[in-house]
Amino acid sequence: MTLFYYKAVTPAGEVLEGQFDLGSRDDVIGKLQDAGNIPLEVREADGGDSASLFAALFKKKTLRQAQIVQFTQQLATLLGAGQPLDRALQILLDLPESDKARRMLERIRDEVRGGTPLSDSLEAEQGTFSRLYVNMVRAGEAGGSLHDTLARLADYLERSAALRSSVINAMIYPAFLVGMVLVSLMVLLVYVVPQFAPMFADMNVEMPLITKVVLAVGSALQSFWWLILIAIVLGIGWLRRQMAEPVARLGIDERLLRMRVVGDIVRKIETARIARTLGTLLKNGVPLLSGLTVARNVMTNTALAEVVATATEEVKTGGGLAHALAQSKRFPKLAIQMISVGEESGELDAMLLKVADTFDVEVKNTLDRLLAALVPATTIVMTVVVAMIMLAIVLPIMNIAGAVK
Incomplete structure (x- = not known):
C-alpha cells in the first residue's frame, strides 16, 4: 500500500483534501469518482509539496500551447472518425517536432495501451497539461464522449489562446x-x-x-x-x-x-x-x-x-x-x-x-x-x-x- 495525497471537488462544489492508503493512483481516482467527486490532483504523499514546487520551477513544458491545441484537435478528429485511442495516439506521434515531445507522446500511448486512462497519462506529464485539461478529459471518459469533450476542449484552448494573443499583440x-x-x-x-x-x-x-x-x-x-x-x-x-x-x-x-x-x-x-x-x-x-x-x-x-x-x-x-x-x-x-x-x-x-x-x-x-x-x-x-x-x-x-x- 502507498499513501496518496488527493484534492477533489464534490458535486456541491466543495474542495476536499486528504490522504488514502491504497495500492495505486487509479484506485484513489476510482474511489473519488465512485463518491461522485471530480479529482483535481492525486500524487504520492511522500513526494512533498516542496519537491513538486521545485520541479515545477525548472521543468520546461514539453509541448507549446499551439501544439497542445493542434494535438487536441487532431485527437478529437481521429476519435470521431472511429479510430481506437491507442491507434489515434500512434498516428499523432509525427505531430511534435522535438524528440522530447515525441517521447512524451510515446509514454502516453504506451500507458493507454497498458490500460491506463488517458486522463491519468496526461496528468503524469506534470507541467504540460493543465488541471482543467485533465479534469475535462476525465469527465469525458466517465461520460463515454471523449471525442466530443476533446473537440470542445480544443475550441476552448484555441479561443483562450486567441484572446491572450490579441492582448499581447x-x-x-x-x-x-x-x-x-x-x-x-x-x-x-x-x-x-x-x-x-x-x-x-x-x-x-x-x-x-x-x-x-x-x-x-x-x-x-x-x-x-x-x-x-x-x-x-x-x-x-x-x-x-x-x-x-x-x-x-x-x-x-x-x-x-x-x-x-x-x-x-x-x-x-x-x-x-x-x-x-x-x-x-x-x-x-x-x-x-x-x-x-x-x-x-x-x-x-x-x-x-x-x-x-x-x-x-x-x-x-x-x-x-x-x-x-x-x-x-x-x-x-x-x-x-x-x-x-x-x-x-x-x-x-x-x-x-x-x-x-x-x-x-x-x-x-x-x-x-x-x-x-x-x-x-x-x-x-x-x-x-x-x-x-x-x-x-x-x-x-x-x-x-x-x-x-
Whole structure:
C-alpha cells in the first residue's frame, strides 16, 4: 500500500483534501469518482509539496500551447472518425517536432495501451497539461464522449489562446514606443545635457529654473544610476512578494478593478475566461457547483475569484447564478443579463459560451481603441518632454547671446 495525497471537488462544489492508503493512483481516482467527486490532483504523499514546487520551477513544458491545441484537435478528429485511442495516439506521434515531445507522446500511448486512462497519462506529464485539461478529459471518459469533450476542449484552448494573443499583440507597439521614449530621454539627460553644464558655469550666466532642474536630473542619473537600478530591482522584488501574499494580492487586485480603464479591461477578460471555462464544463456534463469551483481556479484576479466563491455558496442554497454574481456589482451587467436568460431558458451552458464570445470581442475592440489613442498620446508626451529639455538648454544660450550684445 502507498499513501496518496488527493484534492477533489464534490458535486456541491466543495474542495476536499486528504490522504488514502491504497495500492495505486487509479484506485484513489476510482474511489473519488465512485463518491461522485471530480479529482483535481492525486500524487504520492511522500513526494512533498516542496519537491513538486521545485520541479515545477525548472521543468520546461514539453509541448507549446499551439501544439497542445493542434494535438487536441487532431485527437478529437481521429476519435470521431472511429479510430481506437491507442491507434489515434500512434498516428499523432509525427505531430511534435522535438524528440522530447515525441517521447512524451510515446509514454502516453504506451500507458493507454497498458490500460491506463488517458486522463491519468496526461496528468503524469506534470507541467504540460493543465488541471482543467485533465479534469475535462476525465469527465469525458466517465461520460463515454471523449471525442466530443476533446473537440470542445480544443475550441476552448484555441479561443483562450486567441484572446491572450490579441492582448499581447495590442501591447507590443505601445510598449516598444514607450521603451524608445525612455531610452531617448535617458540619452538626452545623461549624455547630452551634462555637456552644457561646464559651459554655463564658465560663462557665469544666470540659469532659468527649468535649466537648473534638468541639469540636476541629468547629474543625478549620471552619478547615481546604479542606485536607481538597485531601487528598481528591489521594487520589483517587493511587488512579487506582495503578489505572492494572498491578502496583499487581494488588495492589489481590488485596486486594479477600481482603476477606470484598466479595471474595465480586467473585468471583461476575466468574464470571458470564466464564462468559457464554465460553459465548456457544463457542456461536458460537469455539475454547476463543481464547474464553478474548477472555473474559479483559472481566474487570475483574486478579487473576482472571491466574488465567484461567494456566488458558489449562494448557488448551493438554491439561488440563481446570475443573481449571485450580480450582488457584487463587479461583473458586467450584460454578462449577468445573458446568464439570467440562459438560466431561464435552461441553456446556461450555451449562453455562457455566447457570453465568452461577446466579451472576447469587447476586449479586442477596447484594446484597439486604447491603442489608437495611446500612440498619439505617447508621441505628444515625448514631444513636450523633449521640447522642455531643449528649452532648458536654449534659454541660457540666448541669455549669453543677449549679454554679449
